[in-house]
Amino acid sequence: MIVFGIETSCDETSAAVLDGRTVLSSIVSSQAEHLEYNGVVPEIAARAHVRLLPAVAAEALKVAGVTLDQVEGVAATRGPGLIGALLVGFGFGRALARSRNLPFAAVNHIEGHLLSPILTDPGFAPPFVALIVSGGHTEIIVSEDWHRYRILGSTRDDAAGEAFDKVAVLLSLGYPGGPVIEKAARAGRKDAFAFPRAWLKPGTFDVSLSGLKSAVRRAVEERKAALGLSPASPLPGDVASDVAASFQEAVIDVLSTRLREALLLTRAPRAVVAGGVAANGPLRERCQAVADGLGVTLHLPPNRYCGDNAAMIAAAGGLRLERGERWPLSTTPIADFSTLGLDGSPS
Ligand code: KG4
Numbered sequence: 001m002i003v004f005g006i007e008t009s010c011d012e013t014s015a016a017v018l019d020g021r022t023v024l025s026s027i028v029s030s031q032a033e034h035l036e037y038n039g040v041v042p043e044i045a046a047r048a049h050v051r052l053l054p055a056v057a058a059e060a061l062k063v064a065g066v067t068l069d070q071v072e073g074v075a076a077t078r079g080p081g082l083i084g085a086l087l088v089g090f091g092f093g094r095a096l097a098r099s100r101n102l103p104f105a106a107v108n109h110i111e112g113h114l115l116s117p118i119l120t121d122p123g124f125a126p127p128f129v130a131l132i133v134s135g136g137h138t139e140i141i142v143s144e145d146w147h148r149y150r151i152l153g154s155t156r157d158d159a160a161g162e163a164f165d166k167v168a169v170l171l172s173l174g175y176p177g178g179p180v181i182e183k184a185a186r187a188g189r190k191d192a193f194a195f196p197r198a199w200l201k202p203g204t205f206d207v208s209l210s211g212l213k214s215a216v217r218r219a220v221e222e223r224k225a226a227l228g229l230s231p232a233s234p235l236p237g238d239v240a241s242d243v244a245a246s247f248q249e250a251v252i253d254v255l256s257t258r259l260r261e262a263l264l265l266t267r268a269p270r271a272v273v274a275g276g277v278a279a280n281g282p283l284r285e286r287c288q289a290v291a292d293g294l295g296v297t298l299h300l301p302p303n304r305y306c307g308d309n310a311a312m313i314a315a316a317g318g319l320r321l322e323r324g325e326r327w328p329l330s331t332t333p334i335a336d337f338s339t340l341g342l343d344g345s346p347s
Pocket residue numbers: 010133134135136137160161162164165176177178179182275276277278279280281306307308
């Protein structure tokens with residue numbers, strides 16, 4: 001089935017064409033408008049999607065070598081995400097489905113991340129345990145069968161990507177924080193600062209990252225004071241690198257430990273680590289070591305499918321369309337589309 005996918009939940013404007021599990025095209029336009037604000041500005045994101053999406057969609061068809069007449073289904077992100085941003089892509093998808101009389105899939109963004117290994121790993125299938133780490137989400141999810149999910153744990157405060165983004169601002173490294181922290185950390189010592197790991201009491205798979213962020217803030221302030229720097233001046237590069245490396249190590253410790261515990265509990269044969277933060281090299285290495293140690297097959301999407309992309313939305317939506325699921329064109333996007341609705345029937 002040839003599926004046209006659309007993703008506009010945050011600041012990536014993306015369209016893709018899939019033929020079954022084969023990606024014919026995957027176009028992702030990352031909005032640069034937010035850089036000067038150190039974070040995504042919702043209204044700017046929505047307006048940028050309006051401006052960019054028609055060209056991104058046309059490019060996806062062109063690269064795929066597919067005409068609209070050949071498209072057999074449409075999939076668009078329903079949520080969670082920024083409501084103004086979601087409305088743009090979702091409305092575009094619904095209009096496309098209506099004008100062409102095509103079946104329409106309203107996709108949960110988190111299910112897109114969860115199933116993203118479909119795009120590259122032929123052997124990928126449930127049962128699996130997934131660590132979903134992105135700018136808005138940090139969750140450990142168990143899937144025993146296709147489209148059946150159980151959330152084992154989630155963050156009680158900051159999402160992993162959010163922590164990277166906030167620490168990057170503290171270090172005056174810019175936005176988005178993940179890639180710049182990873183780069184700075186390469187030159188730093190991961191044991192330079194003893195940042196806390198909030199080990200919540202046994203029996204929970206939740207994580208907490210806000211204490212870590214506060215500890216980084218205190219360490220940055222103390223170092224600046226000790227060096228006679230004003231609060232607004234950046235730390236010297238070598239100190240910033242040490243902070244970045246020590247912070248990154250703490251996040252990796254927490255996330256990889258939770259993944260290991262979940263794998264031990266469920267005895268799942270496969271694991272998935274996906275979402276924007278899954279592009280982090282040292283996190284990938286540590287999760288691979290955890291999986292290898294337990295004899296578990298780890299599915300790690302390549303970096304281009306870790307961050308937000310329409311290919312994963314087309315894949316998740318396409319699977320549901322192939323099962324005969326259909327969403328009425330009266331369906332609307334939902335900003336806080338609960339991850340618990342992942343196993344929900346079309347509504
Ligand atoms: O999945 P995604 O593109 O969007 C959301 O659904 O949130 O994730 C974006 C997040 C940002 O917080 C960004 O800083 C983080 O992923 N990220 C990384 C890396 N690349 C992106 N975090 C750590 N290391 C990276 N290399």
